[in-house]
Amino acid sequence: MNPLTRLLEAALFAASRPLPVAELQRLDSGVEEAAVRAALDELKLVYDEGRHGVLLTEVAEGWQILTRPELADAIAQAQIVDRPRKLSMAAMETLAIIAYRQPVGRAEVEEIRGVASDGVLRMLQDRGLIEVTGRGEGLGRPLLYGTTSLFLEILGLRVLDDLPRGEELKVALTPVKLDTSEETTEGSEGIESEAVAG
Amino acid sequence: MNPLTRLLEAALFAASRPLPVAELQRLDSGVEEAAVRAALDELKLVYDEGRHGVLLTEVAEGWQILTRPELADAIAQAQIVDRPRKLSMAAMETLAIIAYRQPVGRAEVEEIRGVASDGVLRMLQDRGLIEVTGRGEGLGRPLLYGTTSLFLEILGLRVLDDLPRGEELKVALTPVKLDTSEETTEGSEGIESEAVAG
């Protein structure tokens, strides 16, 4: 391992959070981004080829050392580490809405979910998964929420764009527009048909 | 690296404390102490010979992976561990209210912000930015908060009076009491103050 790779490994190990390349450059004054990337590549190679128990991965716009997933069961069973607690369905729904609609206010979240969501929003804020990113227009200038880098981190995502895009989902994520007048002329889609039983 | 060494590396990396050999044995049911010790030797050798940025070391409580001490200076200088934190928007708002309204109780802060603020108050107190300065009148004699000298230090101010727009904002941050009863005192002047959109 070359000296820069050593230093990167030590820093990534010490930080225990994803470190962006810019921050890693600070480790060695004047080192270029390309050199840091080359060193990251070397470290990745050492872990993979050396069949280490850890791996190097890019998450939340930074680099992080993590344990290999195939070892998780053994480590959890030995009660050395607790698996992260699962979020409730309500929390996941709220996160999903905020991830795609951010910045988004409470009213819109509740409109989509169909249930009051202030408790869930507070919980997600306390857990550091969402944060207030500004205030909206209109009455009382409602708080607007967005996802945090911790959100990306727990999902192992690099950037928000790594979320599945509209066309990758079975149900398109573009806002649904129901144009009933147009469908009247077509008369084909079920929404116009008289399927209502008494 | 043999499979047991891989597993040990992952476990030692993920554990939040040094792990004794007995605990490491639990990772692989039925594995003998000698096998664990052999694997620890292999890991130590890999780190040393491979000139890694980390090392394996035994302390009284067990085995742990640490960054190499000779790299500590570079990591400290890059401020990778001690990165200054920005306050959240909620924390900034709460701090602003306390700065201009002190001494002020939780109820008033919450009335002005319109959201529950106990978590934020506790955090600001933990970080030494606010402190309890007394107790108010009324039910339960609520705790009153004020800013600390650390608060002034961070802003580079000598005294609280150096805060800009002191008088104006002190008034502005007073919650409005909607008083519907008419003020009949000396109404003949034809003058009364009226809350207008600001």
Added chain:
Amino acid sequence: MADTIPSPQSPPDQGFVVRLDAFNGPLDLLLTLIRDQAIAITDIPIAKIADQFLAVVHTLGLNEAADYLEMATRLVRIKIQLLLPRPLDDEDWEDPRAELVRRLLEYEQVREVVGWLVERAADHGDRFPRGWILEPAEAAPRPITFDLAQLLGAVEDVLAGMPHPVWHRVVARPLDVEGATRRIRSLLEGRERLSLVECFGEHFTVADVISTLLAVLELARQGEIHLAQETPFGNVDVARESTHQAA
């Protein structure tokens, strides 16, 4: 999330909150009913679904949950709207189900994303970060930074977010009923009767006229004075009520 509707035979002592957990809100319940019966979201037999929805809400003891009741009301309203006759060639007619369909599709999208997120989080949850927190508990936490601009910015945010803005501006008070009342009373101290115009005072404004009229009406209501008008559009006499002595 429940794939099936919990059976009505579930123990009666089961807590309300536990039962509520069976579904993640009214849209979840509605979507479950629709999926269970393989119904197209765009072609919901509202009458049938509304009845089933109400039955489940009742069975699960969700009657007190406002969100469910709101949806139940909405479904019944749509059911009624669909039963109303409508002109055959009414181009403005909108399917009363349209809004509900839009919301259900939107919610279905969210659920699909949730499925992806759950899977992703589970995969990533198997990759543990370093557990060792480098800073010992007694070490100073990371330094905090902010500056005056940020503090004042936060003040602006607080002010902007307050429901009742609090800048105080002194404005001319348009009406002064109390002043007019005092003026009328003092005029009536010396005389038993006067004309309404006299009550307005000298150099009166429109506001003075309105204030005076309000004061006169209030005094008359309280029985302190009585009003008389001899002819239509004629002068109005304001007289002290005989039982009322001037103060």
